[in-house]
Amino acid sequence: MIQAPQATKRSKLQRWLQRSLPFWLLLPTVVILLTVQVYPALYTVWLSFHDREPQGWVYVGAQNFERLFGMGLFAESVGHTLVFLVGFASLTLVLGFVIALLLNRRLRFSGLYVTLLFIPWIIADIIVGIVFRLLVVPDYGLFSGILQNPALFPPDGLSVLTAVPPRPWFGDFPFPPAPAMIYLILASTWRALPFVTLLLLAAMQTVPNEVLESSRIDGANSRQVIRYVMIPLMLPTIVVALFSLTLSGMNGVGMVFSLTGGGPGSSTEVLSYMLYSIGWRQLEFGRAGALALLIGLVNWGLIAGTLRVTRAHGEPSGEEQ
Amino acid sequence: MKRFSTWTALVLLLAVTLSGCAMPAPTPGAESDGQDATEIKDFVTWYQYDQNNEDPASDERVGNEYLRDTVPLFNEAFAGKWNWVNQPKAWDQMAAELVAAVQAGGDVPDLFHTGSGNVTLFYKNGVMQDLTEWASAQSWYADLDAHALEACKGPDGALYCIPVAQQPQLVYVWKDRFPDGFPKTPDEFLAAAASLKEQGLYAITFFGSTAFDGEGLTRAVWTALSSFGGVLDDGEGNMTLNTPENVAAVEFLRTIVQNGYAPEIIFAGNWQEEEAFKDASAGSFPTGLFGYRYVNPLTAPNGTEYTKGNEEDMLDAITAGDVILAPFVAPEGETPGCGTAVSGFGIPVGAKNAEAAKDYINWIMEPGQNADWVLRPGGGFPVLSATQSAEQFQSPFYLEAAEVIAQSACSPWYGSLERLAEAKKLGMAAIYKVIKEDPTADIAAELQAAQDEYNAGN
Numbered sequence: 001m002i003q004a005p006q007a008t009k010r011s012k013l014q015r016w017l018q019r020s021l022p023f024w025l026l027l028p029t030v031v032i033l034l035t036v037q038v039y040p041a042l043y044t045v046w047l048s049f050h051d052r053e054p055q056g057w058v059y060v061g062a063q064n065f066e067r068l069f070g071m072g073l074f075a076e077s078v079g080h081t082l083v084f085l086v087g088f089a090s091l092t093l094v095l096g097f098v099i100a101l102l103l104n105r106r107l108r109f110s111g112l113y114v115t116l117l118f119i120p121w122i123i124a125d126i127i128v129g130i131v132f133r134l135l136v137v138p139d140y141g142l143f144s145g146i147l148q149n150p151a152l153f154p155p156d157g158l159s160v161l162t163a164v165p166p167r168p169w170f171g172d173f174p175f176p177p178a179p180a181m182i183y184l185i186l187a188s189t190w191r192a193l194p195f196v197t198l199l200l201l202a203a204m205q206t207v208p209n210e211v212l213e214s215s216r217i218d219g220a221n222s223r224q225v226i227r228y229v230m231i232p233l234m235l236p237t238i239v240v241a242l243f244s245l246t247l248s249g250m251n252g253v254g255m256v257f258s259l260t261g262g263g264p265g266s267s268t269e270v271l272s273y274m275l276y277s278i279g280w281r282q283l284e285f286g287r288a289g290a291l292a293l294l295i296g297l298v299n300w301g302l303i304a305g306t307l308r309v310t311r312a313h314g315e316p317s318g319e320e321q
Numbered sequence: 322m323k324r325f326s327t328w329t330a331l332v333l334l335l336a337v338t339l340s341g342c343a344m345p346a347p348t349p350g351a352e353s354d355g356q357d358a359t360e361i362k363d364f365v366t367w368y369q370y371d372q373n374n375e376d377p378a379s380d381e382r383v384g385n386e387y388l389r390d391t392v393p394l395f396n397e398a399f400a401g402k403w404n405w406v407n408q409p410k411a412w413d414q415m416a417a418e419l420v421a422a423v424q425a426g427g428d429v430p431d432l433f434h435t436g437s438g439n440v441t442l443f444y445k446n447g448v449m450q451d452l453t454e455w456a457s458a459q460s461w462y463a464d465l466d467a468h469a470l471e472a473c474k475g476p477d478g479a480l481y482c483i484p485v486a487q488q489p490q491l492v493y494v495w496k497d498r499f500p501d502g503f504p505k506t507p508d509e510f511l512a513a514a515a516s517l518k519e520q521g522l523y524a525i526t527f528f529g530s531t532a533f534d535g536e537g538l539t540r541a542v543w544t545a546l547s548s549f550g551g552v553l554d555d556g557e558g559n560m561t562l563n564t565p566e567n568v569a570a571v572e573f574l575r576t577i578v579q580n581g582y583a584p585e586i587i588f589a590g591n592w593q594e595e596e597a598f599k600d601a602s603a604g605s606f607p608t609g610l611f612g613y614r615y616v617n618p619l620t621a622p623n624g625t626e627y628t629k630g631n632e633e634d635m636l637d638a639i640t641a642g643d644v645i646l647a648p649f650v651a652p653e654g655e656t657p658g659c660g661t662a663v664s665g666f667g668i669p670v671g672a673k674n675a676e677a678a679k680d681y682i683n684w685i686m687e688p689g690q691n692a693d694w695v696l697r698p699g700g701g702f703p704v705l706s707a708t709q710s711a712e713q714f715q716s717p718f719y720l721e722a723a724e725v726i727a728q729s730a731c732s733p734w735y736g737s738l739e740r741l742a743e744a745k746k747l748g749m750a751a752i753y754k755v756i757k758e759d760p761t762a763d764i765a766a767e768l769q770a771a772q773d774e775y776n777a778g779n
Contacts, residue, residue, distance in 0.1 A: 052424075
């Protein structure tokens with residue numbers, strides 16, 4: 001009679017512990033995420049509405065955004081970012097797909113090729129930038145003699161890092177890009193290629209052989225097999241690769257920093273480099289916060305778009321059912 | 322069994338969480354409540370030099386070696402009191418790191434090796450301690466150069482750094498490239514440049530790119546602007562980039578670039594413009610006095626090679642007479658201009674051991690230490706008049722440099738501008754555009770646009 005209430009209490013406590021155990025197990029992760037992800041993000045939002053004065057932080061409303069949009073360089077950087085992202089993501093994806101197709105044929109030594117292919121991925125982007133830079137430094141680079149030869153690149157030869165961009169075709173939009181931008185895209189592609197290739201190769205290997213064989217039996221040629229069978233089946237992976245490339249291209253600063261420094265002039269100054277410049281060179285944390293917020297919104301848009309596409313393609317359609 | 326696992330998981334979680342919150346283990350030199358009065362305290366400095374880097378080919382060899390030599394001397398002089406701990410930092414990131422550390426309430430050094438160019442930045446961000454009262458009570462204060470002292474003052478008139486060395490700019494010249502001497506006027510220079518071009522050579526190399534957020538503006542470009550009588554500010558914090566003098570100077574730079582009197586590498590950034598001077602393909606190189614440390618090895622026009630691969634190469638070339646120093650060219654009636662900066666120390670807000678920093682500054686101001694500091698990490702001329710006559714500054718290099726500086730009117734490029742990083746980026750971008758990217762662009766209009774953008778932020 002006396003032990004009954006105690007036993008009830010204990011069993012209640014046990015039930016509570018059992019029910020709340022998932023919460024306690026998740027708590028450290030949640031705390032870490034709040035500390036290293038949510039707090040900095042909220043702080044960035046706070047920063048974007050403040051400016052630093054000698055007496056401390058001062059609320060300035062939307063002034064940081066106004067100043068940002070008032071900068072001549074901002075519109076230019078948006079254009080450079082678009083050019084870079086389209087060039088980098090599409091080139092990497094296409095090349096990655098082609099190389100994955102070759103490796104998927106199970107050539108001799110394909111294991112060796114995959115290992116070699118992975119080398120660029122393990123090199124830091126800053127180092128890649130420095131190496132690519134040293135190849136084409138005007139007059140003194142390894143390939144400068146060839147590139148700056150007027151007979152090969154008339155009329156004056158090509159100095160990749162210092163050549164001025166061609167006159168834009170569409171108003172002020174920076175297209176065609178400067179040679180330095182093309183070179184930046186090539187260097188970035190070189191580094192990102194292994195990851196994308198392996199991602200696509202893995203997806204390619206999950207395409208059932210029966211499906212491929214039956215499409216061939218139905219008379220599809222190789223191009224048609226790729227176009228109408230492989231790519232649709234690989235689409236979620238392709239979208240993930242595209243998303244990953246776009247995000248890394250959007251946020252990466254190391255390659256620009258070490259390869260072109262945003263130059264010549266401002267012709268490779270992309271938004272991420274501009275953010276670095278305003279934040280860590282000019283130490284205008286308020287304006288940098290405003291720009292970071294804008295970049296963050298674009299990132300969120302990209303993530304949402306990607307999830308939508310992957311979900312749409314992940315769900316079987318009525319016809320398939 | 323299930324109950325046991327639940328409890329075990331909870332206990333483990335608790336242990337992990339609590340261990341994360343545990344007090345950090347005491348580190349050597351850290352303060353403690355029951356501290357002994359005689360305990361040696363760490364004195365932490367941030368220099369761009371690294372005492373542990375013994376690479377003889379390092380660009381910062383001079384400063385690195387200085388620290389290696391001097392740390393034991395300081396620790397001996399303050400035995401039982403301070404223990405100097407230097408934390409090397411990247412030259413182009415240390416100011417940002419300090420600002421972030423101060424604002425975040427993180428660990429800051431007791432003493433920060435700084436240039437006068439950072440003073441307004443530090444002032445705005447509340448980074449440095451006001452040293453006015455303390456400095457003015459020191460014996461060396463009255464002996465400081467007035468201009469150098471002024472450069473260390475913030476917009477509020479308070480002293481935020483202690484100047485030790487002045488770093489003026491001048492022109493390094495391969496003597497044989499200019500047989501009639503380095504030109505004195507822009508017209509003479511262009512004539513000499515045309516002649517050199519016929520020989521497949523360049524008259525000049527300089528930092529012409531927009532790299533490092535417009536660092537070029539603070540170097541040869543400012544030297545050119547000021548030589549033409551130009552200024553970048555109106556004395557009240559507004560930018561005055563579009564002035565007739567500045568336009569004339571930019572026109573001169575445009576002529577040099579468009580006529581091919583300077584190599585393409587001047588636009589490559591990353592200090593690579595130096596290459597053209599090293600192999601003497603360019604006859605002159607306007608840069609900082611301390612630039613002698615970085616430009617090596619050298620091959621003179623007469624074939625003499627200076628191949629030690631350190632700062633001695635340039636000094637040897639100067640002693641041998643292959644390289645001479647000169648003021649920049651200036652139009653008739655103008656004094657050659659030159660940029661100048663002050664190198665010294667600041668004590669950050671939040672420094673745990675400001676007393677040691679003050680002892681250190683006093684120690685550096687002693688005659689023997691002062692000359693050594695100015696000559697090595699300072700890389701310039703002494704700010705203390707007592708040190709100016711020191712034996713170290715009687716070498717051919719320093720005597721020649723002093724003569725050149727005396728013929729020039731040197732001033733900091735920024736004047737009363739407060740957002741220096743933004744100003745140099747905007748200014749250099751505009752100048753780059755008109756001298757390189759679009760040589761038909763209206764110079765005045767481009768300079769005005771940059772000026773307006775800067776002033777809109779005032």
